[in-house]
Amino acid sequence: MNKPLLEVRGLSKRFAIGSRFSSEGRRIVHAVDNVSLTVEHGETLGLVGESGCGKSTLGRSIVRLYDLTGGQLLFDGQDIGTRSLKALRPLRPRMQMVFQDPSASLNPRRRVGDLVAEPLRLHSRMSRAEIRTRVAELFKLVGLLPDQIERYPHEFSGGQRQRVGIARAIALNPDLVVLDEPVSALDVSVQAQIVNLLADLQEKLGLTYIFIAHDLSVVRQVSSRIAVMYLGSIVEEGPAEALMAAPAHPYSQALISAVPVVTTDAGGARRQRILLAGDVPSPLAPPSGCRFHPRCPVAQDRCRTDRPELRPHGPGRRVACHFPVTEPG
Amino acid sequence: MSDTTLSTAPVPARKGRGPWARAARRLWQNRSAMVALGIFLLIVAACLAAPLYARWAGVDPFQSTLDAVLKIDGVDVPVMEQSTEGLGLGYTPLGPTWNLKHYFLGADNQGRDVLARMLYGGLNSLWISAAATVLTLILGTAMGLAAGFFGGLTDTVLSRILDVLWAFPIYLLAISLSIVTLSEGLKIGPFVIESGSLWLPVIIIGIVYIPYVARPIRGQVLALRQSEFVLAAINLGVPGGRILWRDILPNVATTLIVFVPLMMALNMLTESALSFLSIGVQPPDASWGTIIQDGQALLYTRPWVALAPGLAIAVSVMALNVFGDGLRDALDPRSKIRLGRD
Numbered sequence: 001m002n003k004p005l006l007e008v009r010g011l012s013k014r015f016a017i018g019s020r021f022s023s024e025g026r027r028i029v030h031a032v033d034n035v036s037l038t039v040e041h042g043e044t045l046g047l048v049g050e051s052g053c054g055k056s057t058l059g060r061s062i063v064r065l066y067d068l069t070g071g072q073l074l075f076d077g078q079d080i081g082t083r084s085l086k087a088l089r090p091l092r093p094r095m096q097m098v099f100q101d102p103s104a105s106l107n108p109r110r111r112v113g114d115l116v117a118e119p120l121r122l123h124s125r126m127s128r129a130e131i132r133t134r135v136a137e138l139f140k141l142v143g144l145l146p147d148q149i150e151r152y153p154h155e156f157s158g159g160q161r162q163r164v165g166i167a168r169a170i171a172l173n174p175d176l177v178v179l180d181e182p183v184s185a186l187d188v189s190v191q192a193q194i195v196n197l198l199a200d201l202q203e204k205l206g207l208t209y210i211f212i213a214h215d216l217s218v219v220r221q222v223s224s225r226i227a228v229m230y231l232g233s234i235v236e237e238g239p240a241e242a243l244m245a246a247p248a249h250p251y252s253q254a255l256i257s258a259v260p261v262v263t264t265d266a267g268g269a270r271r272q273r274i275l276l277a278g279d280v281p282s283p284l285a286p287p288s289g290c291r292f293h294p295r296c297p298v299a300q301d302r303c304r305t306d307r308p309e310l311r312p313h314g315p316g317r318r319v320a321c322h323f324p325v326t327e328p329g
Numbered sequence: 330m331s332d333t334t335l336s337t338a339p340v341p342a343r344k345g346r347g348p349w350a351r352a353a354r355r356l357w358q359n360r361s362a363m364v365a366l367g368i369f370l371l372i373v374a375a376c377l378a379a380p381l382y383a384r385w386a387g388v389d390p391f392q393s394t395l396d397a398v399l400k401i402d403g404v405d406v407p408v409m410e411q412s413t414e415g416l417g418l419g420y421t422p423l424g425p426t427w428n429l430k431h432y433f434l435g436a437d438n439q440g441r442d443v444l445a446r447m448l449y450g451g452l453n454s455l456w457i458s459a460a461a462t463v464l465t466l467i468l469g470t471a472m473g474l475a476a477g478f479f480g481g482l483t484d485t486v487l488s489r490i491l492d493v494l495w496a497f498p499i500y501l502l503a504i505s506l507s508i509v510t511l512s513e514g515l516k517i518g519p520f521v522i523e524s525g526s527l528w529l530p531v532i533i534i535g536i537v538y539i540p541y542v543a544r545p546i547r548g549q550v551l552a553l554r555q556s557e558f559v560l561a562a563i564n565l566g567v568p569g570g571r572i573l574w575r576d577i578l579p580n581v582a583t584t585l586i587v588f589v590p591l592m593m594a595l596n597m598l599t600e601s602a603l604s605f606l607s608i609g610v611q612p613p614d615a616s617w618g619t620i621i622q623d624g625q626a627l628l629y630t631r632p633w634v635a636l637a638p639g640l641a642i643a644v645s646v647m648a649l650n651v652f653g654d655g656l657r658d659a660l661d662p663r664s665k666i667r668l669g670r671d
Contacts, residue, residue, distance in 0.1 A: 086568075104556060107575075152347050
């Protein structure tokens with residue numbers, strides 16, 4: 001058995017907000033709380049959850065844009081959780097990230113060709129001419145025209161800008177690409193194009209993806225495995241098909257029931273939509289016990305005091321719930 | 330849809346029009362800004378021509394000529410005439426002749442040509458405000474960048490230094506520093522600036538305005554550090570110095586450019602105030618501020634001596650401000666860059 005490309009063990013990330021001298025004092029946000037995951041070579045792990053659940057923080061922590069508060073991060077067997085930014089540099093070509101808002105992730109004062117060439121200049125020994133050819137090649141690969149190289153980001157549409165962001169991320173043939181809501185800032189028609197592009201690239205280049213999104217219908221399309229996050233923790237994880245068909249955690253169930261379905265028989269097999277009461281609790285003061293209990297339709301006394309661990313639940317699946325809504329299948 | 334279509338015809342690669350080129354275009358189309366720039370450049374040109382004018386009119390603006398006699402339309406006119414008003418005591422300098430060839434704006438208390446002095450003084454005023462602006466921008470930017478980018482202890486130390494500067498009212502600080510350095514000059518290690526040097530007001534004005542630049546720059550850098558394109562650069566493994574230079578500095582550059590004319594206007598006012606109080610430019614050198622002070626005593630009889638440099642300051646400052654506003658609009662129409670304490 002091959003060792004996994006990425007192994008996350010008990011990763012935590014806390015942010016301190018406010019000043020020690022303010023009336024409320026210094027407060028701690030538990031953005032990511034004790035998350036463990038593995039990502040195998042060539043797969044796509046979909047990471048879903050409501051906004052504010054810590055999925056972007058987890059993604060950014062994985063590529064070490066943040067210092068970790070706790071836990072281990074193993075990339076291809078090497079511990080990268082505690083490395084300094086400088087010591088991480090040699091590994092950067094192998095793990096890349098595509099950001100949510102392509103108009104914010106491209107420096108408005110630099111030409112797009114220059115932006116895509118940046119990783120090549122930093123990490124390869126290519127000559128200027130070789131870099132130019134490679135950039136043109138990358139442009140073609142992501143569906144841009146080579147004669148757009150000399151333009152500035154503002155001269156592109158949102159979809160095209162995201163293509164530039166993708167070109168920059170794949171320039172060095174990375175192993176892992178963390179896609180942080182790569183399509184949620186785009187029009188629906190363009191979303192499909194970008195999702196298809198990402199699928200093509202994965203096939204051509206053998207990429208491994210962590211696909212972060214709040215839109216389950218997009219995630220289900222691209223992912224081989226899905227992890228559902230709630231308030232900084234993973235509540236359920238499993239193969240995409242199985243999880244979507246029979247979610248075991250009440251929260252995943254509610255999330256999946258919110259995905260609109262297209263049916264042919266009018267008024268026929270409509271799914272029961274589960275509406276959750278209340279809002280996501282503040283990560284400043286997470287609820288006791290199971291973090292989902294205040295909103296959970298099946299919560300019992302035990303959930304208020306005991307925090308459920310992520311436990312195996314059927315083949316390849318794990319769920320963090322005392323009373324899963326389905327039997328392990 | 331154009332997203333995916335690949336054109337078959339060979340299109341010549343078009344160079345994109347960058348943010349700078351677009352800003353220049355917007356500035357060019359802003360009529361009031363261009364008029365203001367024109368007025369300011371005219372004033373600069375006139376002041377630069379001061380030595381030429383002095384030679385052409387045959388005057389020495391630094392030499393007292395109390396007993397000179399001028400021939401105007403065949404009539405002998407003394408530059409300093411016996412006062413006929415009141416008790417008839419003292420002398421009144423020649424009033425404006427409105428003739429560029431001699432004493433266009435009249436003479437001052439020492440019989441010197443006011444126009445020639447104004448041009449020379451303007452040169453000093455402009456030079457001091459420009460040099461102080463450069464000094465403020467260099468020091469302010471360096472402090473702002475370092476504080477915002479490195480954070481932590483660097484930020485704490487630099488921010489406290491700025492707070493100390495900020496805590497003084499600008500003029501009070503400038504006046505105190507000027508008075509301290511007035512008689513002794515300034516000695517910092519091997520660097521000695523003699524009292525009376527024009528560098529003294531440059532350094533004093535340059536220092537007191539540092540927080541005006543450093544604070545907004547620090548704020549912008551803090552915001553830029555969290556921006557996705559800087560995170561993207563970190564993710565690519567770009568070294569810190571390069572991020573600062575290639576990603577952050579170009580994005581604060583617009584703010585710095587907008588600051589140039591606005592700072593110059595502020596500095597010009599400060600320089601004039603210090604010179605008016607006799608603690609800025611020292612005689613025999615002139616500046617618009619010192620000429621106003623010369624004219625103060627003659628305000629009732631020869632108001633033009635004070636009025637002319639006052640007008641020159643007002644027009645220059647207004648032109649710089651209007652141009653600065655235009656520059657800001659051109660560089661970033663959405664920005665709320667402001668200079669001052671708010």
